[in-house]
Amino acid sequence: MTSHRDTAHEVVIELGKVRPQLIRGIRVFVETIAVPTVLLFALLYTAGLGWGLCAVIGWCGLVLVLRRALGHPLPSTLLLSAGMLCGRAAMALVLSSALVYVLQPVFGSALLGVLFLGSAAIGRPIVIRLARDFVSLPAHLFHHDGIRRLFTQVTVVWGVSRILDAGMSLGLLHWGLGFGLVTRPFFSGLLSALTIGVCAAWALRTLRRMPGVKLRLRPA
Structure with missing residues (x-):
């Protein structure tokens, strides 16, 4: 949703094109997610954890520079x-622990879950604040019941x-640290896409x- 127009009796919300956002x-x-995970998986069992984490950091830097x-x-x-991603990889590299790399997003997701549910419970849904950054809507519409x-x-x-x-993510670790390390990003990404x-x-x-x-629909 990208723009709006008020009329005397209704609010018209124009929907932007979906395809560019999807791409x-x-x-x-x-x-x-995909490329860093493949790099980590490929190097974890060949060159070692350190090289895998360095490859993740290097890839992120390369993407931004290019x-x-x-x-x-x-x-x-x-x-x-x-x-x-770079922060997770750097901390795991400093501590030489793959477990740290896996557990950081687990705690992050749990904290976000509590934050989302708590904000909804007290009647101040945090999604409203996030929506203001991405959706252009009249201010009064955010107070519409x-x-x-x-x-x-x-x-x-x-x-x-x-x-x-x-x-x-914790369940994946029961199949082994390596399995959880390389599969968690894909399953997490799929869950996020499904949620969206x-x-x-x-x-x-x-x-x-x-x-x-x-x-x-917004005109082309």
Whole structure:
């Protein structure tokens, strides 16, 4: 959702093109999850953990440098993902522990889950704050009872998703540290993609049925 227009009786929300956002998301997934995980897996059992972690850090740096050199944009999602990945890898490298590399996102997901669910429980869904950074909507719409209810529902979905992510990551470790190390990013990414899809479908369905709100495709 990228823009809006108020009328005397309704709010018209214009929906942006999905395909460019989908392509951008896939590209970030490949650059910050798929390739680093393959590099780590390939080097973990050949050259060792240290070289694998160095390869992850080096790859993230290379992606950012090449994007900058070629004049491509550096989206905030890419910078955040690359920064978190480099931080995890650097800490694991300093401590020489693959377990640290795996457990950091587990605790992060659990903390996010509690934060999402807690904010929904007290009636101040954190998704509203995040939405302001990505969605252009009139300020009064964030106080619309139906919209706030929708944001609360989406916040609960994300909270449950993050708790499931933490539990899934711990479950993968029962198959071995190496298995959890290389499979967690893919399963976590799939869970996040599923959560985004569920939230988007639920939001569109709810908005279509909401009195006083009209959806419109943005003109090409």
